[in-house]
Amino acid sequence: MGKADFLSPKAISNRIKAKGLQKLRWYCQMCQKQCRDENGFKCHCMSESHQRQLLLASENPSKFMDYFSDEFKSGFLELLRRRFGTKRVHNNIVYNEYISDREHIHMNSTQWETLTDFTKWLGRKGLCKVDETPKGWYIQYIDRDPETIRRQEEQARKKKQELDDEERSAKFIEEQVRRGRDGKEVEETTVFTELKRESEEEKVAFNLGASSSLAGSSKPSSVLGASALKPSSSSSMKRKDPSDSRGEKKRKSALEEIMEMEEKKKKKQQAVRTDYWLQPNIVVKVVTKKLGEKYHKKKAVVMEVRDQYGAVVKMIDSGDKLKLDQNHVETVIPAPGKRVLILNGPFRDTEAVLEGIEEKDFSASLTLDSGPQRGKRVSIAYEDFSKLA
Template sequence: MGKSDFLSPKAISNRIKAKGLQKLRWYCQMCQKQCRDENGFKCHCMSESHQRQLLLASENPNRFLDYFSDEFKRDFLELLSRRFGTKRVHNNIVYNEYISHREHVHMNSTKWETLTEFTKWLGRQGLCKVDETPKGWYIEYIDRDPETIRRQDEQAKKKKQDLDDQERSAKFIRDQVRRGRDGKETEETPVYTELKRESEEEKVAFKLGASSAAGPSKPSSVLGATAVRASTSSSSSSSVKRKDMSSSSDSKMEKKKKKSALEEIIEMETRKQQQQQPVRTDHWLQPNIVVKVVTKRLGDKYHKKKAVVMEVRDKYEAVVKMIDSGDKLKLDQTHVETVVPTPGKRVLILNGPHRETEALLEGINEKSFNATLTLESGQQKGKSVDVAYEDFSKLA
């Protein structure tokens, strides 16, 4: 068995010695060769292959320096992103894990002399967030992968949508509570007052019945007679009360029946007017009106763009068609606002006593935030009214 055989003691000893990391000063980056001692490194520097590599590097030294620098930066950032992600970590921890690989690019072959200089360069280039502490420099990788950015945007949109849904449900609950309070009649609660004596000299007197006022010395016959009289008096008083109630109810019925024809006509007219004048509602969407999209959830493509309401669903949702692109969207009432056209255009009143009435815009009052409209339909056709901006919108 020769000395250079694979299973020879010499070959096994050389492999054991070459295993793991060696000293950096005995490593040649140009030839990518690691020497075990000073003598081996000296012999390598005198070899013909090393001299040939030095001649090639002397022709264009910047090319080799940039190549090794790019390799070091790429491998370092790849390890940082894969091993630590976007966590804040000490730069020396990342470097020690990087150089544990035997075939790594050494820093003495790059354009950075120290790890601190390389860390500062990463911060200036915007590749990492760096900060200096008493314990050293800390770095945090900035993930600029398009897939990661898209995923973060989707998570932000979903979070915002959840918040909008919660706000919408909370508003719906508040509206329901407000409607319940408006429709409920206020009940008069009894007021309890404390029994107080106005003056110290005043005496508190209690009136008792005749039976209790009589002493225990009265005979039983007298007590029985008084009880009979009390029962008869109570029955007579109850009958009198019933008669009074029946007579009062009869008098009320007679009063109701004795209403004149003029009063009945007035009551009928007031009822008609109350039916004709609807109260303000919290929903104002109507078909065939022009609205403006104010929500930013849909992006800049639809923000501040005008659309036509095609259909109204559940009073608070509408299917709109964008005027510019023709896209159809389903939006909530809070995501759009009314459109005030120029004077001379036809509008539709959306809320108030003239709800669902078409009108002509005569003028705009910027100080009072309302407009003067001339009604074109209904019983009050031709009448001029002042309506707030949010209570009317342009007709499509």
């Protein structure tokens, strides 16, 4: 019987059936041929071409199985990476999308018998994160691409650097607030003063002029009102002068005096304090990570200061010279007994000797070793002095 005509219903039906997926048990992986029914698959197995393929496979069966297994694994992981990325997804969803391609490698030709075995194998090899739930096995692709790993490391490094800068600035602000609060905290106590009379002869008088004017018919009352008015005016004048003198000579409270002293001290410090602190011949520590791990957290000596905010430093361990901004370095606190240079504040450019460290106040006790106040012991914040080279 010949083939049906191209436009006949039979031929169209055959083409529609050939496009769709057929049963896996009627597929021959060696010949890559899909049969539509059991009879067709039986006829294919008895064909000469299939017998030749079986003879080739029998010579080295592990070679063909390894090849099909690698192809299945590569296609499955590529679909998982492109379609779902690093999301957690059910393994059966990925498998159904994979087998929707007619030219895919069938699992019955690989070393894995079931999808569960293949999923467990991916977890053991570290290719995916797998976990079992009551709904089945879930997989999550692990992206090991060098470019992706480098990008993730760069993002993590930037995030960590931002957090370090934020923590450092928050810590500095908190320290300044605490220091200012400690300087202004004074116990406010109520001062009671004794009420004293300026002179014992002074008498308290009441002005009855208004009442006497109302009773104008009686003469004694009017005389009494006039006489009472004069002492009251004189006594009021007497009381006015001492009160004015007391108002002018009124002493300030202890709290007001302390506040004025703090304001004067703050103005004096602001006058001598600047936002730049770099000085030659001091030891600093590189805190920026933009130069790489080679220079991070390494110490250097300031050789030259440029434009007040920049400096040329020489690394102590390697001898390399770098040009850095003052935001990229921080001061170095030496051991007690070592010489330091005060970089900011009223004792700027003064050499001193480190006596001890006050961890609670984030400051150190220094003994001035130069200047007019030599020998004086002062307390300086960590960021206002550094070790001398």
